Amino acid sequence: AVRSAPIDDSVDFAKSNNFSHQAVVGVLKSLHSREIVEISQKRIESWQLTDEGSRCRDHGSPEYLLKEILETFGETPKKVVIEKFNALLPSSILPVDQTEGKIPKSAGEKMLDIAVSQGMKHKIFKIRNDGDVFISLTKPDFHDDVREACRKISSGIPLESTKAYEVLKKRQLVYQSITTSYAVKKGPKYDSSEREVAVDLTRSMLQNRTWKNMEFKPYNLNAAGALQPTGSIHPLMRVKQEYREIFLEMGFTEMETSNYIESSFWNFDALFVPQNHPARDAQDTFFISDPKSSAPPVDTYLNKVKSVHESGEGCESTGYSYVWSGEEAKRNVLRTHTTAVTARILYQLAQNRDHQYGKFFSIDRVFRNEEMDKTHLCEFHQIEGVIIDKDLSLVHMMTVLKQFFQRIGIQKLRFKPAYNPYTEPSMEIFGYHEGHKNWIEVGNSGMFRPEMLRPMGFPSGSHAIAWGLSLERPTMIKYGLKNIHDLFGHKIDVSFCKRSPIYRV
Incomplete structure (x- = not known):
């Protein structure tokens, strides 16, 4: 057909010759790849009647x-x-x-x-x-203008205005159809006697020596090979390792965080969280039924924590003025924060009278009985950091946090005054999410209260600055994810792990 005249519309050509347009396109692309023909693509937009539109055309609106x-x-x-x-x-x-x-x-x-x-x-x-x-x-x-319009569309007659089409579309009488067509003309290698181009060199060609007179399709040696199935690291684990390396470069020591189950003593009481605090209710915390309780720490430390809760003894505090229960402190929970790990490390550090300072961090899972939404899960990762030394202040902590977040690419931070039972002063940390175009909370921070440090054995001149940050939310901010379920949980697309660009550069 091209030999006599160019083809202006491949759709019309297929209809007039009773061919499948899809088959015609396949042949055209094959000929185009061998430069036998040149093709140019064009989009044909047309309006078609729906079933309801056809009914209006036949019977009236x-x-x-x-x-x-x-x-x-x-x-x-x-x-x-x-x-x-x-x-x-x-x-x-x-x-x-x-x-x-x-x-x-x-x-x-x-x-x-x-x-x-x-x-x-x-x-x-x-x-x-x-x-x-x-x-x-x-x-x-x-x-009946509607019936008249439907008849025109059925006959291929254009309507007076775009608005007329939109009115019919709103009534679900018409829909817009988009067809891809091709214009075809002779290419630089056009020849009516064009021979078939072989793709592969076969065994029979070698045996019959027919390969000598055949034309082969050129090999593209720069083409990428087929991707092979391989394992991959979960994006969140990549970011976790990135954050871990940042902490290590900043001089922090990693804490052991293998205990998912903690006693209420280390999860709450050692942190000066009162036993009637709402966070200790089943609505916020997952309690373990078997084993239901754990052995308490040494009596000396246990009694000091008890006295601080009841009267604030030794801390220039009044405590909470209630009867502290040792049985409540034994109850096992899925840890609600890795601050329970920090409490254990600080207690061990306090027993060493010659070396009562340091910088520590941990990144691991925590569990809370929370309602799930696009930024909350019941199981998530927490980044825990603590610095214990003399004469520390809130300014030191804000400086460390800004340095950390700048290293992971989050430049915009805000600090908001807050309340925590075991830190005073306390601050919530917010990062700006470019996708949501708003500020979302990424963690909490503050200075540990004397009621937590003194029973452990730290002297009055020691101060500790600490913070707990979510691992998921900063990752969402950095890489523009809008839903936490796209990053972690049973709804994640497994292929996301393979194609994810989340890695440190």
């Missing part, structure tokens, strides 16, 4: 059919109109309403709803409610 009924019978009760519609049209013409919990509507009821809705807009009908609903005609000279 619902409002026009209602007008004809009212012209014949005058003011008519709604029930009678429905009967007329049902008699006029087969029940298969319009879909009935199958919404769960609702009585299905007949084709006539559905038709009447559409007719009245459109007719009231154009003031064609009037409705009177007198025990029963009566419908009357107010505009007898009404012309």
Whole structure:
């Protein structure tokens, strides 16, 4: 066909020769790859009738059919109109309403709803409610423009304006169809006697020596090879390792965090969290039923914690003025924060009188009985950091946090005053999420209270600054994820692990 004249439209060519357009496109692309023909792609946009649009073309619009009924019978009760519609049209013409919990509507009821809705807009009908609903005609000279428009579209005649198409589209009478077509002309290697180009050198070609007279398709030695199935590291674990390396470069020592189950003593009491605090309720904490409790620490430390809770003894504090329960402190929980690990490390450090300072961190899982949404999970990772030394202040902590977040690419930070039972002063940390275009909380921070440090054995001149940060939320901010379930949990797309660009550069 190209030999005699270029092909302007591959769709028309396929129709006129009774070919499948998809098959024609396949041949054209094959010839184009060998430079036998040149092709140029073009998009053809057209409007097509839906099933409802075809019904309007054949029978008329619902409002026009209602007008004809009212012209014949005058003011008519709604029930009678429905009967007329049902008699006029087969029940298969319009879909009935199958919404769960609702009585299905007949084709006539559905038709009447559409007719009245459109007719009231154009003031064609009037409705009177007198025990029963009566419908009357107010505009007898009404012309069925909808049917006329549907006929034009069916015949390929363009409508007067884009707005006319949009009106029909809104009524679900038409839809826009986009077809890709190709214009074709001769290429630089066009030859009517073009031989078939071989792709592979086969055994038979070698045996028969036919390869000497054959033309082979050029090999693209720069093409990428097929991807082989391989294992990959979860994106969150990559970021965890990145954060771990940052802490190590900043001079921190990693804490051991293998205990997912902690006693309430280390998770709450050692941190000066009162036993009647809401965080210790089942609504916020997962309690373990077997084993239900753990052995308490040494009596000396246990009694000091008890005295601090009850009266604030040795800390210039009044405590919480309640009777502290040793049994409550034994209850096992899934740790709600890795600060329980920090408490153990600080207690061990305090027993060494000659070396009571250091910088420590941990990154591991914690568990909270929280309602899940796009930024919250019941199981997540917490980054825990603590510095214990003399004469530390809140300024030291803010400086360390800004240095850390700048290293992971989060430049915008805010600090908001907050309350924590075991830190004073306390601050919430917020990072700016470029995807959500707002600030989201990424952690809490503060200075450990004397009521926590003194019972452990630290002298009055020692101070500890500490913070707990989410691992998931900074990762979401850095890489533009809007939903935490896309990063962690059972809903994650496994292929995301392979194609994820999350790694340190």
